[in-house]
Amino acid sequence: MLLGCIADDFTGATDLAGMLVRGGMRTVQTIGVPQGVAPDADAVVVSLKSRTTPAPQAIEESLAALRWLQAQGARQIFFKYCSTFDSTDAGNIGPVADALLSALGSDFSIACPAFPENGRSIFRGHLFVGDGLLNESGMETHPLTPMKDANLVRVLQRQTTRRVGLARYDTVARGSDSLRERFAALRAEGVGIAIVDAVDNDDLMTIGAACAGMPLVTGGSGVALGLPANFAAQGLLGDPGQAARMPVIAGPAAVISGSCSKATNAQVAEWAASRPVFRVDPLALAAGQPVARQALDWARAQAGVPVLISATSPPEDVARVQAQLGVAAAGELVERALAEVARGLVAQGVRKLVVAGGETAGAVVKALAIEQLRVGPQIDPGVPWMVADGGAADGSPLALALKSGNFGSTDFFAKALAMLDRA
Numbered sequence: 001m002l003l004g005c006i007a008d009d010f011t012g013a014t015d016l017a018g019m020l021v022r023g024g025m026r027t028v029q030t031i032g033v034p035q036g037v038a039p040d041a042d043a044v045v046v047s048l049k050s051r052t053t054p055a056p057q058a059i060e061e062s063l064a065a066l067r068w069l070q071a072q073g074a075r076q077i078f079f080k081y082c083s084t085f086d087s088t089d090a091g092n093i094g095p096v097a098d099a100l101l102s103a104l105g106s107d108f109s110i111a112c113p114a115f116p117e118n119g120r121s122i123f124r125g126h127l128f129v130g131d132g133l134l135n136e137s138g139m140e141t142h143p144l145t146p147m148k149d150a151n152l153v154r155v156l157q158r159q160t161t162r163r164v165g166l167a168r169y170d171t172v173a174r175g176s177d178s179l180r181e182r183f184a185a186l187r188a189e190g191v192g193i194a195i196v197d198a199v200d201n202d203d204l205m206t207i208g209a210a211c212a213g214m215p216l217v218t219g220g221s222g223v224a225l226g227l228p229a230n231f232a233a234q235g236l237l238g239d240p241g242q243a244a245r246m247p248v249i250a251g252p253a254a255v256i257s258g259s260c261s262k263a264t265n266a267q268v269a270e271w272a273a274s275r276p277v278f279r280v281d282p283l284a285l286a287a288g289q290p291v292a293r294q295a296l297d298w299a300r301a302q303a304g305v306p307v308l309i310s311a312t313s314p315p316e317d318v319a320r321v322q323a324q325l326g327v328a329a330a331g332e333l334v335e336r337a338l339a340e341v342a343r344g345l346v347a348q349g350v351r352k353l354v355v356a357g358g359e360t361a362g363a364v365v366k367a368l369a370i371e372q373l374r375v376g377p378q379i380d381p382g383v384p385w386m387v388a389d390g391g392a393a394d395g396s397p398l399a400l401a402l403k404s405g406n407f408g409s410t411d412f413f414a415k416a417l418a419m420l421d422r423a
Protein backbone atom coordinates (compact mmCIF):
# COMPACT_ATOMS: atom_id res chain seq x y z
CA MET A 1 0.00 0.00 0.00
CA LEU A 2 1.31 3.40 -0.95
CA LEU A 3 -1.35 5.80 0.24
CA GLY A 4 -3.39 5.18 3.38
CA CYS A 5 -6.52 7.33 3.68
CA ILE A 6 -8.85 8.06 6.55
CA ALA A 7 -12.22 9.54 5.51
CA ASP A 8 -14.69 11.04 7.97
CA ASP A 9 -17.77 9.64 6.20
CA PHE A 10 -18.80 6.89 3.79
CA THR A 11 -19.81 8.78 0.65
CA GLY A 12 -16.81 11.10 1.07
CA ALA A 13 -14.62 8.01 1.15
CA THR A 14 -16.16 6.76 -2.11
CA ASP A 15 -15.62 10.16 -3.71
CA LEU A 16 -11.94 10.10 -2.68
CA ALA A 17 -11.46 6.51 -3.80
CA GLY A 18 -12.91 7.39 -7.21
CA MET A 19 -10.45 10.27 -7.48
CA LEU A 20 -7.48 8.03 -6.72
CA VAL A 21 -8.63 5.49 -9.30
CA ARG A 22 -8.86 8.35 -11.79
CA GLY A 23 -5.21 9.08 -10.96
CA GLY A 24 -4.24 5.48 -11.72
CA MET A 25 -4.16 4.00 -8.21
CA ARG A 26 -5.88 0.67 -7.58
CA THR A 27 -8.06 1.56 -4.61
CA VAL A 28 -10.10 -0.29 -2.00
CA GLN A 29 -12.58 1.34 0.37
CA THR A 30 -13.11 -0.33 3.72
CA ILE A 31 -16.09 0.15 5.98
CA GLY A 32 -14.56 0.97 9.35
CA VAL A 33 -11.11 -0.18 10.41
CA PRO A 34 -10.42 -3.65 8.99
CA GLN A 35 -9.27 -6.52 11.15
CA GLY A 36 -7.13 -8.43 8.71
CA VAL A 37 -4.35 -7.68 6.26
CA ALA A 38 -4.61 -5.08 3.53
CA PRO A 39 -6.07 -6.03 0.18
CA ASP A 40 -3.83 -5.87 -2.87
CA ALA A 41 -4.17 -2.18 -3.76
CA ASP A 42 -2.12 0.99 -4.16
CA ALA A 43 -4.43 2.96 -1.89
CA VAL A 44 -6.87 2.03 0.84
CA VAL A 45 -9.55 4.42 2.07
CA VAL A 46 -10.82 3.59 5.55
CA SER A 47 -14.28 5.10 5.86
CA LEU A 48 -15.32 6.19 9.32
CA LYS A 49 -18.41 8.04 10.57
CA SER A 50 -16.39 10.60 12.49
CA ARG A 51 -17.52 13.93 11.06
CA THR A 52 -19.89 14.85 13.85
CA THR A 53 -19.09 12.39 16.64
CA PRO A 54 -17.56 13.86 19.84
CA ALA A 55 -13.91 14.81 19.18
CA PRO A 56 -12.35 12.21 21.54
CA GLN A 57 -14.21 9.43 19.71
CA ALA A 58 -13.27 10.80 16.27
CA ILE A 59 -9.62 10.93 17.39
CA GLU A 60 -9.71 7.40 18.77
CA GLU A 61 -11.22 5.95 15.59
CA SER A 62 -8.87 7.93 13.35
CA LEU A 63 -5.83 6.75 15.32
CA ALA A 64 -7.04 3.15 15.10
CA ALA A 65 -7.29 3.59 11.32
CA LEU A 66 -3.81 5.13 11.25
CA ARG A 67 -2.30 2.24 13.22
CA TRP A 68 -3.82 -0.28 10.81
CA LEU A 69 -2.68 1.66 7.73
CA GLN A 70 0.85 2.00 9.17
CA ALA A 71 0.97 -1.70 9.98
CA GLN A 72 0.11 -2.38 6.31
CA GLY A 73 3.03 -0.25 5.18
CA ALA A 74 1.29 2.94 3.98
CA ARG A 75 3.96 5.44 2.92
CA GLN A 76 1.76 8.52 3.20
CA ILE A 77 -1.44 9.27 5.10
CA PHE A 78 -4.33 11.33 3.75
CA PHE A 79 -7.06 12.62 6.06
CA LYS A 80 -10.17 13.37 4.02
CA TYR A 81 -13.02 15.67 5.04
CA CYS A 82 -15.79 17.49 3.24
CA SER A 83 -15.07 20.16 0.62
CA THR A 84 -17.16 22.60 2.66
CA PHE A 85 -14.86 21.96 5.67
CA ASP A 86 -17.83 20.64 7.69
CA SER A 87 -16.84 20.98 11.32
CA THR A 88 -17.59 22.89 14.53
CA ASP A 89 -15.24 24.84 16.81
CA ALA A 90 -14.96 21.62 18.83
CA GLY A 91 -13.77 19.69 15.77
CA ASN A 92 -13.31 17.34 14.27
CA ILE A 93 -10.89 18.46 11.56
CA GLY A 94 -8.40 20.22 13.86
CA PRO A 95 -8.34 17.67 16.68
CA VAL A 96 -8.03 14.70 14.30
CA ALA A 97 -5.28 16.38 12.24
CA ASP A 98 -3.43 17.22 15.49
CA ALA A 99 -3.65 13.66 16.75
CA LEU A 100 -2.53 12.18 13.42
CA LEU A 101 0.44 14.57 13.21
CA SER A 102 1.54 13.68 16.73
CA ALA A 103 1.15 9.95 16.12
CA LEU A 104 3.20 10.26 12.94
CA GLY A 105 5.90 12.22 14.77
CA SER A 106 5.42 15.06 12.31
CA ASP A 107 4.97 18.79 12.88
CA PHE A 108 3.59 20.07 9.58
CA SER A 109 0.69 19.41 7.26
CA ILE A 110 -1.66 21.25 4.95
CA ALA A 111 -5.42 21.70 5.05
CA CYS A 112 -7.10 22.21 1.70
CA PRO A 113 -10.76 21.34 1.05
CA ALA A 114 -10.65 22.98 -2.41
CA PHE A 115 -12.27 21.26 -5.38
CA PRO A 116 -12.62 23.96 -8.05
CA GLU A 117 -14.24 21.59 -10.57
CA ASN A 118 -17.11 21.25 -8.06
CA GLY A 119 -17.22 24.93 -7.20
CA ARG A 120 -15.09 24.84 -4.05
CA SER A 121 -12.18 27.25 -4.34
CA ILE A 122 -9.94 28.91 -1.77
CA PHE A 123 -8.45 32.40 -2.15
CA ARG A 124 -6.50 34.18 0.59
CA GLY A 125 -7.66 31.44 2.92
CA HIS A 126 -11.35 32.09 2.22
CA LEU A 127 -13.48 29.20 0.99
CA PHE A 128 -15.90 29.97 -1.83
CA VAL A 129 -18.84 27.76 -2.82
CA GLY A 130 -19.58 28.70 -6.41
CA ASP A 131 -19.39 32.48 -6.58
CA GLY A 132 -20.18 33.15 -2.94
CA LEU A 133 -18.43 32.76 0.39
CA LEU A 134 -18.94 29.57 2.42
CA ASN A 135 -20.90 31.46 5.09
CA GLU A 136 -23.40 32.65 2.44
CA SER A 137 -23.78 29.30 0.69
CA GLY A 138 -26.52 27.78 2.82
CA MET A 139 -23.89 25.92 4.87
CA GLU A 140 -24.29 28.61 7.57
CA THR A 141 -27.58 26.96 8.55
CA HIS A 142 -26.45 23.30 8.37
CA PRO A 143 -28.11 21.48 11.29
CA LEU A 144 -24.93 19.77 12.54
CA THR A 145 -21.98 21.77 11.23
CA PRO A 146 -23.08 25.36 10.55
CA MET A 147 -20.23 27.13 8.73
CA LYS A 148 -20.54 30.80 9.68
CA ASP A 149 -17.00 31.88 8.82
CA ALA A 150 -15.40 31.51 5.38
CA ASN A 151 -11.89 32.32 6.64
CA LEU A 152 -10.43 28.84 7.02
CA VAL A 153 -7.32 30.04 8.84
CA ARG A 154 -9.61 31.40 11.55
CA VAL A 155 -11.94 28.38 11.46
CA LEU A 156 -9.11 25.88 11.84
CA GLN A 157 -7.26 27.99 14.43
CA ARG A 158 -10.31 27.67 16.70
CA GLN A 159 -9.96 23.87 16.50
CA THR A 160 -6.25 23.38 17.16
CA THR A 161 -3.48 24.50 19.50
CA ARG A 162 -0.98 24.32 16.60
CA ARG A 163 -0.42 27.55 14.71
CA VAL A 164 -2.40 27.78 11.48
CA GLY A 165 -0.83 29.61 8.53
CA LEU A 166 -1.62 30.35 4.90
CA ALA A 167 0.07 29.50 1.61
CA ARG A 168 -1.38 32.13 -0.72
CA TYR A 169 -2.47 31.77 -4.30
CA ASP A 170 0.48 33.76 -5.70
CA THR A 171 2.86 31.14 -4.27
CA VAL A 172 0.77 28.25 -5.59
CA ALA A 173 0.67 29.88 -9.04
CA ARG A 174 4.50 29.93 -9.14
CA GLY A 175 4.56 26.14 -8.98
CA SER A 176 5.38 23.28 -6.65
CA ASP A 177 9.00 24.28 -5.88
CA SER A 178 7.94 27.70 -4.70
CA LEU A 179 5.09 26.16 -2.69
CA ARG A 180 7.48 23.71 -1.05
CA GLU A 181 9.73 26.63 -0.09
CA ARG A 182 6.72 28.38 1.41
CA PHE A 183 5.88 25.25 3.43
CA ALA A 184 9.45 25.20 4.77
CA ALA A 185 9.27 28.90 5.68
CA LEU A 186 5.91 28.49 7.44
CA ARG A 187 7.24 25.50 9.32
CA ALA A 188 10.32 27.49 10.40
CA GLU A 189 7.94 30.16 11.73
CA GLY A 190 6.25 27.55 13.88
CA VAL A 191 3.17 26.96 11.74
CA GLY A 192 1.81 23.42 12.17
CA ILE A 193 -0.97 23.41 9.56
CA ALA A 194 -1.16 25.59 6.44
CA ILE A 195 -4.38 26.39 4.60
CA VAL A 196 -3.50 26.36 0.88
CA ASP A 197 -5.25 28.48 -1.76
CA ALA A 198 -6.49 26.76 -4.93
CA VAL A 199 -8.73 28.14 -7.66
CA ASP A 200 -8.42 25.56 -10.43
CA ASN A 201 -7.46 21.94 -11.02
CA ASP A 202 -3.90 22.84 -12.01
CA ASP A 203 -3.46 24.28 -8.52
CA LEU A 204 -4.48 20.91 -7.07
CA MET A 205 -1.80 19.22 -9.16
CA THR A 206 0.78 21.78 -7.92
CA ILE A 207 -0.29 21.22 -4.32
CA GLY A 208 -0.15 17.44 -4.78
CA ALA A 209 3.38 17.67 -6.15
CA ALA A 210 4.47 19.94 -3.29
CA CYS A 211 3.12 17.37 -0.82
CA ALA A 212 5.27 14.49 -2.11
CA GLY A 213 6.78 12.74 0.89
CA MET A 214 4.77 14.74 3.45
CA PRO A 215 3.79 12.19 6.13
CA LEU A 216 0.25 13.58 6.50
CA VAL A 217 -1.83 15.48 3.97
CA THR A 218 -5.32 16.69 4.89
CA GLY A 219 -7.96 17.89 2.47
CA GLY A 220 -11.05 17.30 0.40
CA SER A 221 -11.08 14.74 -2.37
CA GLY A 222 -9.79 17.38 -4.82
CA VAL A 223 -6.30 17.43 -3.30
CA ALA A 224 -6.12 13.69 -3.89
CA LEU A 225 -6.11 14.40 -7.64
CA GLY A 226 -2.50 15.52 -7.34
CA LEU A 227 -1.14 12.70 -5.18
CA PRO A 228 -1.04 9.66 -7.53
CA ALA A 229 1.42 11.47 -9.85
CA ASN A 230 4.01 11.47 -7.04
CA PHE A 231 3.90 7.69 -6.82
CA ALA A 232 3.78 7.31 -10.59
CA ALA A 233 6.91 9.50 -10.89
CA GLN A 234 8.72 7.00 -8.67
CA GLY A 235 7.62 4.16 -10.92
CA LEU A 236 5.43 2.69 -8.18
CA LEU A 237 2.14 2.49 -10.11
CA GLY A 238 1.16 0.02 -12.79
CA ASP A 239 -0.69 0.79 -16.02
CA PRO A 240 -3.06 3.67 -15.10
CA GLY A 241 -5.68 2.31 -17.52
CA GLN A 242 -5.94 -0.82 -15.38
CA ALA A 243 -6.72 0.91 -12.06
CA ALA A 244 -10.48 0.97 -12.67
CA ARG A 245 -10.68 -2.56 -14.07
CA MET A 246 -13.44 -4.73 -12.71
CA PRO A 247 -13.80 -8.49 -12.90
CA VAL A 248 -16.61 -9.72 -15.16
CA ILE A 249 -19.65 -10.04 -12.93
CA ALA A 250 -22.15 -12.70 -13.94
CA GLY A 251 -25.70 -12.76 -12.65
CA PRO A 252 -28.92 -10.77 -12.65
CA ALA A 253 -29.18 -7.06 -11.80
CA ALA A 254 -31.48 -5.07 -9.55
CA VAL A 255 -31.96 -1.51 -8.37
CA ILE A 256 -33.08 -0.54 -4.87
CA SER A 257 -34.15 3.02 -4.25
CA GLY A 258 -34.81 4.64 -0.86
CA SER A 259 -33.83 8.19 -1.71
CA CYS A 260 -36.62 10.74 -2.08
CA SER A 261 -34.46 13.45 -3.59
CA LYS A 262 -35.56 15.32 -6.69
CA ALA A 263 -32.92 13.60 -8.81
CA THR A 264 -33.86 10.13 -7.59
CA ASN A 265 -37.58 10.76 -8.18
CA ALA A 266 -36.71 11.63 -11.79
CA GLN A 267 -34.47 8.54 -12.12
CA VAL A 268 -37.20 6.25 -10.80
CA ALA A 269 -39.77 7.81 -13.16
CA GLU A 270 -37.42 7.32 -16.10
CA TRP A 271 -36.88 3.65 -15.25
CA ALA A 272 -40.60 3.06 -14.54
CA ALA A 273 -41.55 4.31 -18.01
CA SER A 274 -40.22 1.13 -19.63
CA ARG A 275 -39.10 -1.32 -16.96
CA PRO A 276 -40.56 -3.29 -14.04
CA VAL A 277 -40.96 -1.54 -10.67
CA PHE A 278 -42.21 -2.74 -7.30
CA ARG A 279 -43.35 0.12 -5.06
CA VAL A 280 -42.71 -0.24 -1.35
CA ASP A 281 -45.53 1.41 0.61
CA PRO A 282 -44.34 2.61 4.04
CA LEU A 283 -47.89 2.52 5.41
CA ALA A 284 -48.23 -1.15 4.41
CA LEU A 285 -44.93 -1.78 6.19
CA ALA A 286 -46.21 0.03 9.28
CA ALA A 287 -49.36 -2.11 9.14
CA GLY A 288 -47.15 -5.18 9.40
CA GLN A 289 -47.63 -6.48 5.87
CA PRO A 290 -44.77 -8.70 4.60
CA VAL A 291 -43.76 -6.14 1.98
CA ALA A 292 -40.14 -7.27 1.63
CA ARG A 293 -41.27 -10.86 1.07
CA GLN A 294 -43.79 -9.71 -1.55
CA ALA A 295 -41.11 -7.65 -3.31
CA LEU A 296 -38.76 -10.64 -3.42
CA ASP A 297 -41.46 -12.98 -4.77
CA TRP A 298 -42.32 -10.40 -7.42
CA ALA A 299 -38.63 -9.98 -8.33
CA ARG A 300 -38.18 -13.74 -8.72
CA ALA A 301 -41.18 -13.86 -11.06
CA GLN A 302 -39.47 -11.37 -13.39
CA ALA A 303 -37.12 -14.21 -14.33
CA GLY A 304 -33.81 -12.38 -14.56
CA VAL A 305 -35.08 -9.11 -16.07
CA PRO A 306 -33.49 -6.20 -14.13
CA VAL A 307 -35.96 -4.91 -11.56
CA LEU A 308 -36.38 -1.79 -9.45
CA ILE A 309 -37.69 -1.98 -5.91
CA SER A 310 -38.47 1.53 -4.81
CA ALA A 311 -39.74 3.48 -1.83
CA THR A 312 -38.93 6.73 -3.60
CA SER A 313 -41.82 9.17 -3.42
CA PRO A 314 -42.48 12.83 -4.16
CA PRO A 315 -42.18 15.28 -1.21
CA GLU A 316 -45.93 15.53 -0.56
CA ASP A 317 -46.27 11.72 -0.17
CA VAL A 318 -43.21 11.56 2.06
CA ALA A 319 -44.62 14.35 4.23
CA ARG A 320 -47.95 12.48 4.56
CA VAL A 321 -46.17 9.26 5.61
CA GLN A 322 -43.93 11.15 8.02
CA ALA A 323 -46.90 12.91 9.58
CA GLN A 324 -48.47 9.51 10.30
CA LEU A 325 -45.40 7.57 11.36
CA GLY A 326 -42.86 10.17 12.46
CA VAL A 327 -39.80 11.14 10.40
CA ALA A 328 -37.24 8.85 12.06
CA ALA A 329 -39.62 5.88 12.38
CA ALA A 330 -40.66 6.10 8.72
CA GLY A 331 -37.04 6.31 7.60
CA GLU A 332 -35.98 3.38 9.70
CA LEU A 333 -38.92 1.22 8.66
CA VAL A 334 -38.18 1.76 4.97
CA GLU A 335 -34.41 1.30 5.40
CA ARG A 336 -34.94 -1.97 7.25
CA ALA A 337 -37.29 -3.28 4.56
CA LEU A 338 -34.96 -2.30 1.70
CA ALA A 339 -31.99 -3.87 3.50
CA GLU A 340 -33.99 -7.10 3.80
CA VAL A 341 -34.85 -6.87 0.10
CA ALA A 342 -31.15 -6.45 -0.74
CA ARG A 343 -30.20 -9.51 1.29
CA GLY A 344 -33.00 -11.51 -0.32
CA LEU A 345 -32.11 -10.43 -3.85
CA VAL A 346 -28.47 -11.46 -3.40
CA ALA A 347 -29.65 -14.78 -1.94
CA GLN A 348 -31.81 -15.18 -5.09
CA GLY A 349 -28.75 -14.73 -7.26
CA VAL A 350 -28.56 -10.98 -7.98
CA ARG A 351 -24.91 -9.95 -8.42
CA LYS A 352 -25.28 -6.38 -9.73
CA LEU A 353 -26.96 -4.00 -7.39
CA VAL A 354 -27.57 -0.27 -7.74
CA VAL A 355 -28.70 1.47 -4.54
CA ALA A 356 -30.04 5.02 -4.40
CA GLY A 357 -29.88 6.93 -1.11
CA GLY A 358 -26.99 7.57 1.27
CA GLU A 359 -28.66 6.16 4.39
CA THR A 360 -30.28 3.43 2.32
CA ALA A 361 -26.90 2.41 0.91
CA GLY A 362 -25.45 2.33 4.43
CA ALA A 363 -28.24 0.00 5.55
CA VAL A 364 -27.76 -2.26 2.51
CA VAL A 365 -23.99 -2.53 2.90
CA LYS A 366 -24.47 -3.37 6.57
CA ALA A 367 -27.15 -5.98 5.85
CA LEU A 368 -24.87 -7.64 3.29
CA ALA A 369 -22.02 -7.61 5.86
CA ILE A 370 -19.69 -6.01 3.33
CA GLU A 371 -16.37 -4.88 4.76
CA GLN A 372 -14.36 -3.92 1.67
CA LEU A 373 -15.15 -2.54 -1.76
CA ARG A 374 -12.77 -2.38 -4.69
CA VAL A 375 -13.39 0.81 -6.63
CA GLY A 376 -13.99 0.58 -10.36
CA PRO A 377 -14.93 2.95 -13.15
CA GLN A 378 -16.98 6.10 -12.66
CA ILE A 379 -20.63 5.96 -13.72
CA ASP A 380 -21.35 9.64 -13.07
CA PRO A 381 -19.28 12.18 -11.09
CA GLY A 382 -18.90 10.94 -7.52
CA VAL A 383 -20.43 7.51 -8.17
CA PRO A 384 -18.19 4.62 -9.24
CA TRP A 385 -19.00 0.96 -9.62
CA MET A 386 -17.52 -0.99 -6.72
CA VAL A 387 -16.94 -4.70 -6.24
CA ALA A 388 -17.20 -6.63 -3.00
CA ASP A 389 -14.92 -9.61 -3.61
CA GLY A 390 -16.77 -12.64 -2.27
CA GLY A 391 -19.69 -10.36 -1.35
CA ALA A 392 -22.30 -13.06 -1.95
CA ALA A 393 -22.77 -16.03 0.37
CA ASP A 394 -21.38 -18.44 -2.26
CA GLY A 395 -18.16 -16.40 -2.38
CA SER A 396 -18.83 -14.86 -5.78
CA PRO A 397 -18.17 -11.14 -6.34
CA LEU A 398 -20.94 -8.60 -6.03
CA ALA A 399 -20.98 -5.32 -7.98
CA LEU A 400 -22.46 -2.33 -6.19
CA ALA A 401 -23.20 1.23 -7.26
CA LEU A 402 -24.11 3.35 -4.25
CA LYS A 403 -25.63 6.67 -5.24
CA SER A 404 -26.49 9.30 -2.67
CA GLY A 405 -29.34 11.79 -3.01
CA ASN A 406 -28.91 14.18 -5.85
CA PHE A 407 -26.15 12.41 -7.76
CA GLY A 408 -26.48 10.95 -11.23
CA SER A 409 -28.15 11.70 -14.53
CA THR A 410 -31.85 10.91 -15.13
CA ASP A 411 -31.00 7.62 -16.85
CA PHE A 412 -28.52 6.69 -14.11
CA PHE A 413 -29.93 3.24 -13.28
CA ALA A 414 -29.98 1.88 -16.83
CA LYS A 415 -26.69 3.60 -17.62
CA ALA A 416 -24.98 1.98 -14.64
CA LEU A 417 -26.22 -1.49 -15.59
CA ALA A 418 -25.32 -1.02 -19.25
CA MET A 419 -21.72 -0.27 -18.22
CA LEU A 420 -21.42 -3.75 -16.71
CA ASP A 421 -22.94 -5.40 -19.78
CA ARG A 422 -20.29 -3.74 -21.92
CA ALA A 423 -17.41 -4.72 -19.62
Ligand code: ADP
Binding pocket: 258, 259, 260, 261, 264, 282, 311, 312, 313, 317, 318, 321, 322, 330, 331, 332, 333, 334, 335, 356, 357, 358, 359, 360, 361, 403, 404, 405, 406
Ligand atom coordinates in the same frame (compact mmCIF):
# COMPACT_ATOMS: atom_id res chain seq x y z
P1 ADP B 1 -30.66 10.63 0.21
O1 ADP B 1 -29.28 10.21 -0.18
O2 ADP B 1 -31.48 11.10 -0.95
O3 ADP B 1 -30.67 11.57 1.38
P2 ADP B 1 -31.25 8.52 2.07
O4 ADP B 1 -31.37 7.06 1.81
O5 ADP B 1 -30.01 8.99 2.77
O6 ADP B 1 -31.41 9.29 0.68
O7 ADP B 1 -32.46 9.04 2.92
C1 ADP B 1 -33.78 8.85 2.55
C2 ADP B 1 -34.58 8.46 3.78
O8 ADP B 1 -35.96 8.50 3.46
C3 ADP B 1 -34.28 7.05 4.25
O9 ADP B 1 -34.25 7.01 5.66
C4 ADP B 1 -35.47 6.26 3.70
O10 ADP B 1 -35.73 5.09 4.46
C5 ADP B 1 -36.57 7.27 3.84
N1 ADP B 1 -37.69 7.02 2.91
C6 ADP B 1 -37.63 6.43 1.70
N2 ADP B 1 -38.83 6.41 1.12
C7 ADP B 1 -39.69 6.97 1.97
C8 ADP B 1 -41.08 7.24 1.93
N3 ADP B 1 -41.81 6.89 0.87
N4 ADP B 1 -41.63 7.85 2.99
C9 ADP B 1 -40.88 8.22 4.05
N5 ADP B 1 -39.57 8.00 4.16
C10 ADP B 1 -38.96 7.37 3.13
